[in-house]
Amino acid sequence: MLLFADNMFPECVQNDAQRLYWSLHSREFQSGLPSKSFVFNLLHEWGMTGLRELEYDPAISLDEKEARVELLDIIEAKPFGKVIDFGSLWKRYGERIGRIGLAYPKVLLIASRKRDR
Numbered sequence: 507m508l509l510f511a512d513n514m515f516p517e518c519v520q521n522d523a524q525r526l527y528w529s530l531h532s533r534e535f536q537s538g539l540p541s542k543s544f545v546f547n548l549l550h551e552w553g554m555t556g557l558r559e560l561e562y563d564p565a566i567s568l569d570e571k572e573a574r575v576e577l578l579d580i581i582e583a584k585p586f587g588k589v590i591d592f593g594s595l596w597k598r599y600g601e602r603i604g605r606i607g608l609a610y611p612k613v614l615l616i617a618s619r620k621r622d623r
Contacts, residue, residue: 508554511615513564514539518611523567527608530577530599535585542614554618566610570600573608 512518514537519525532538539545546557568576574596581590 507617507619508549509615509617511562511613512539513611513613515542515545515614516540517542518614520563520612521609523607523609524611526599526602526606528611530608534590534595535580535588537585542616545616549616549618553621555621557616557618559617560615561612562615563612564610568608570604570607573603574600576608 514528514531516528516538519528528538542559549557577595578592581592581595584590
């Protein structure tokens with residue numbers, strides 16, 4: 507059985523604050539995933555069956571101050587070894603974050619099992 511969950515599928519975003527979170531993370535931190543249909547097709551090609559999906563909305567929204575702290579924490583962790591200048595990042599996104607905030611996208615869980623032979 508294969509089971510994985512993530513909130514960086516393009517289909518996980520439902521509103522502007524989630525879309526901003528997804529765009530920022532995929533563009534700046536390279537953490538985006540392909541579409542769920544791409545993943546489903548790939549799993550099917552690998553002989554996986556019984557594909558199921560579940561969604562969970564964590565309902566976590568960050569105001570400007572909380573978003574700033576979270577982004578600083580991520581930058582400090584150097585995702586994928588990438589060095590990111592917070593000032594430049596905030597210059598690109600800060601105004602929009604201040605206006606609409608950031609919200610965690612929904613989490614998509616995909617489950618499948620190996621086809622019986």
